[in-house]
Amino acid sequence: xxxxxxxxxxxxxxxxxxxxxxxxxxxxxxxxxxxxxxxxxxxxxxxxxxxxxxxxxxxxxxxxxxxxxxxxxxxxxxxxxxxxxxxxxxxxxxxxxxxxxxxxxxxxxxxxxxxxxxxxxxxxxxxxxxxxxxxxxxxxxxxxxxxxxxxxxxxxxxxxxxxxxxxxxxxxxxxxxxxxxxxxxxxxxxxxxxxxxxxxxxxxxxxxxxxxxxxxxxxxxxxxxxxxxxxxxxxxxxxxxxxxxxxxxx
Amino acid sequence: xxxxxxxxxxxxxxxxxxxxxxxxxxxxxxxxxxxxxxxxxxxxxxxxxxxxxxxxxxxxxxxxxxxxxxxxxxxxxxxxxxxxxxxxxxxxxxxxxxxxxxxxxxxxxxxxxxxxxxxxxxxxxxxxxxxxxxxxxxxxxxxxxxxxxxxxxxxxxxxxxxxxxxxxxxxxxxxxxxxxxxxxxxxxxxxxxxxxxxxxxxxxxxxxxxxxxxxxxxxxxxxxx
Ligand SMILES: Nc1ncnc2c1ncn2[C@@H]1O[C@H](COP(=O)(O)OP(=O)(O)O)[C@@H](O)[C@H]1O
Ligand SMILES: [Mg+2]
Numbered sequence: 001x002x003x004x005x006x007x008x009x010x011x012x013x014x015x016x017x018x019x020x021x022x023x024x025x026x027x028x029x030x031x032x033x034x035x036x037x038x039x040x041x042x043x044x045x046x047x048x049x050x051x052x053x054x055x056x057x058x059x060x061x062x063x064x065x066x067x068x069x070x071x072x073x074x075x076x077x078x079x080x081x082x083x084x085x086x087x088x089x090x091x092x093x094x095x096x097x098x099x100x101x102x103x104x105x106x107x108x109x110x111x112x113x114x115x116x117x118x119x120x121x122x123x124x125x126x127x128x129x130x131x132x133x134x135x136x137x138x139x140x141x142x143x144x145x146x147x148x149x150x151x152x153x154x155x156x157x158x159x160x161x162x163x164x165x166x167x168x169x170x171x172x173x174x175x176x177x178x179x180x181x182x183x184x185x186x187x188x189x190x191x192x193x194x195x196x197x198x199x200x201x202x203x204x205x206x207x208x209x210x211x212x213x214x215x216x217x218x219x220x221x222x223x224x225x226x227x228x229x230x231x232x233x234x235x236x237x238x239x240x241x242x243x244x245x246x247x248x249x250x
Numbered sequence: 251x252x253x254x255x256x257x258x259x260x261x262x263x264x265x266x267x268x269x270x271x272x273x274x275x276x277x278x279x280x281x282x283x284x285x286x287x288x289x290x291x292x293x294x295x296x297x298x299x300x301x302x303x304x305x306x307x308x309x310x311x312x313x314x315x316x317x318x319x320x321x322x323x324x325x326x327x328x329x330x331x332x333x334x335x336x337x338x339x340x341x342x343x344x345x346x347x348x349x350x351x352x353x354x355x356x357x358x359x360x361x362x363x364x365x366x367x368x369x370x371x372x373x374x375x376x377x378x379x380x381x382x383x384x385x386x387x388x389x390x391x392x393x394x395x396x397x398x399x400x401x402x403x404x405x406x407x408x409x410x411x412x413x414x415x416x417x418x419x420x421x422x423x424x425x426x427x428x429x430x431x432x433x434x435x436x437x438x439x440x441x442x443x444x445x446x447x448x449x450x451x452x453x454x455x456x457x458x459x460x461x462x463x464x465x466x467x468x469x470x471x472x473x474x475x
Contacts, residue, residue: 020458048377050376050377076381079376079377079379080379082377084373084376084377086370086372086373086374088370090370090371090373090374091372092366092371092375092389093371093393093470094389094392094393094396094468094470095389095470103375103378103380103388103389104375104378104379104380106337106383107384107388108379108380108381108384109379110377135471136470136471136472137470137471138471138472139471140468147327154379156378156379206342242467
């Protein structure tokens with residue numbers, strides 16, 4: 001469904017992505033692991049063209065694109081098939097929870113308002129926030145905001161959803177509600193590419209794991225394999241560190 | 251202490267001064283500020299979006315408009331431009347100068363407010379499929395204008411007073427009328443104090459309006475305002 005070949009990106013002289021290869025099949029939940037600064041956020045931003053890539057090929061639904069020379073039209077078309085969930089939610093601050101979900105539908109997709117509202121309510125129900133539709137982001141907890149952000153992402157029925165550390169900005173007691181929503185999406189068969197430090201999610205919910213370090217994919221494979229039999233020393237060191245830091249395996 | 255004659259002059263002149271205040275000063279301010287806002291938003295957006303060439307023109311315009319005295323600008327447009335064959339009536343000349351001058355100051359306010367809106371707002375909007383202008387118009391600009399509101403109100407209040415400079419290009423606004431009355435009666439101190447008090451009254455009303463509006467403007471559920 002999504003295939004990336006040789007994706008490169010530098011910020012000035014800093015090479016952040018050094019030729020990433022990545023394949024996501026329909027229905028995959030792929031977890032991207034890696035220590036801070038390894039280029040995970042930049043990778044997702046390049047995939048959604050929030051950041052311009054220097055090199056690389058993207059095959060999306062059988063169509064091939066040169067990522068360094070994207071036409072505006074293609075960017076818009078690809079964005080319409082994808083959704084992005086940010087680490088710090090980025091809900092529209094001047095819109096209510098429901099408006100956050102319907103805004104893109106009404107403005108970008110020209111969906112009739114009543115239809116968008118109905119769909120928006122369904123999406124909020126799905127993330128358990130029906131009773132908060134009139135609340136502004138500033139009136140919601142972090143976990144609730146991130147669930148609204150997920151509802152907003154779902155509303156456009158994307159073929160793939162990119163998540164950038166969706167629980168990292170949350171207090172530990174709030175991560176559970178967001179992870180359980182994401183687990184439901186995985187069970188529905190949604191295709192997801194998730195940057196995360198939640199080892200429980202990576203191990204048990206995602207079916208594939210990609211481990212990144214210094215702008216390279218060091219190791220990738222089925223979740224169980226990578227966790228139980230990591231092939232690369234750097235992967236082993238990373239997993240050892242994570243577990244020593246006291247993050248439980250599930 | 252205040253003689254009967256003086257009392258009479260002050261009372262008579264009150265309406266004579268207030269009338270051009272309501273008929274000229276206020277409309278001149280309102281119309282100029284309206285155009286200033288349009289100029290400010292466009293100039294700010296051109297810079298914010300880093301549009302090539304236009305952003306440099308915007309910088310140049312702001313540099314000149316803020317770096318030269320308002321009075322000089324009025325003279326250049328009203329007394330100077332006729333040398334080039336451009337002859338303007340006093341009021342249109344005043345509107346043009348006040349709009350351009352105020353527009354430059356407010357452009358800086360709006361630009362700073364646009365920059366104060368988190369960049370993630372634009373990115374999130376683009377990710378749900380909206381165009382740059384759609385996100386700008388529906389998400390970023392409304393938040394920026396909310397941030398800019400107190401500062402823009404300040405500019406508006408300053409402008410009410412600045413319109414008195416239009417008397418120098420023969421606009422019969424409030425101050426010009428006061429000067430006439432003062433020399434007719436040869437009473438200067440009381441009349442200039444009187445016009446000062448009327449400006450104070452206008453600005454007090456505006457400040458009150460600002461506070462009321464600010465309270466009622468949505469803070470999107472937050473505590474601001
Ligand atoms: N806009 C940017 N300009 C310059 N350097 C950047 C920018 N964004 C990220 N970087 C750098 O790129 C590297 C990778 O960052 P990032 O992709 O955020 O890593 P991760 O998400 O894995 O923590 C870091 O060294 C970071 O400082
Ligand atoms: Mg990151």
